[in-house]
Amino acid sequence: MKEDITRVSIELFEQQGFSSTSIQHITQALGVTKGTFYYYFPSKEALLMDIHQHYIDDLLLRQHKIMENIGTFKEQLTKIVEMLIFDIGQQGSYARVYFREMRHLSEDHATIVKEKRSLFRLRIEKMIEQGQTTGEFKAELVPKLMAFAVLGVTNWSYEWFDPDGDMTAELLAAQYMAFILQGIQS
Amino acid sequence: MKEDITRVSIELFEQQGFSSTSIQHITQALGVTKGTFYYYFPSKEALLMDIHQHYIDDLLLRQHKIMENIGTFKEQLTKIVEMLIFDIGQQGSYARVYFREMRHLSEDHATIVKEKRSLFRLRIEKMIEQGQTTGEFKAELVPKLMAFAVLGVTNWSYEWFDPDGDMTAELLAAQYMAFILQGIQS
Incomplete structure (x- = not known):
């Protein structure tokens, strides 16, 4: 049930925004x-x-695995970009709600999320620094x-790329x- | 007065979002x-x-001037990226409201804006195609x-770059x- 509430809420938040979606909308849809609802979320x-x-916890975990298991910094960066692009199909709605609705978190919650987001970015920054x-x-x-540039390219894709359209995620990731890499590597 | 209403509204929309800002908030701030308010906006x-x-009209006009007056496609692309980066200081709030609040436009209005946004992007696409x-x-x-990638790098900057911080817009544009260019040019 918790997963169902989350899934339906993400759909509604994506379509009509967090502010315009009430708990009643969510429970009615289910x-x-x-x-x-209140049994699972206060x-x-x-x-x-x-x-x-x-x-963000899921992204950080997968990023950590890539950094642990893969050799060169170029390969690590490649795997992280691939992860972000291939996620668009499965995690697209999740990510769009994540990017857009951040300011509706309480200050304490926003601080926690911002720190984790920064960690994800700082690891990429560190990867580029070490690769230098x-x-x-x-x-x-x-x-x-450069870390912001890489995230700009991938994050922006969440706004426009349609994995069911005429271009595949494989083509997008490769391009x-x-x-x-042309922009960054020596 | 119209300019004052616009300026104050952009500040409020950026801080608290379009949905949470009432006309009363705007008129009180002024x-x-x-x-x-209603004399200028229905x-x-x-x-x-x-x-x-x-x-978007302002961006399209300046883009047009760049395309008319500047020689190679590489130079045109450079000028457009510079325009977008140097705008962050002056037009940052404008742009952030523009990116975030699109879905609160009426369907007819959204269609008009989307077409203009697409035109801006398609001109960059055409520029890259001709440069090929x-x-x-x-x-x-x-x-x-590639057009989406270039816009990803520049548009994302509007979310994080602080022109009053420790890095200048000149450094950002140059980097x-x-x-x-390393990524795109032959």
């Missing part, structure tokens, strides 16, 4: 009582926080700016890695 | 009556549309995907053009 904000936490030390990446680039 | 949605129109014909840009890249 055909359950408000009591059922408030709509708590549900939004759960969505944010789940999304090994000579894989161009020394003249500012790692901080974007070619583009990014 | 110390004017609601009548004054509704809050009309004001949002005015913000969207003004922003002249041999300036790599033939194996899909122009549509991003080096990154993008």
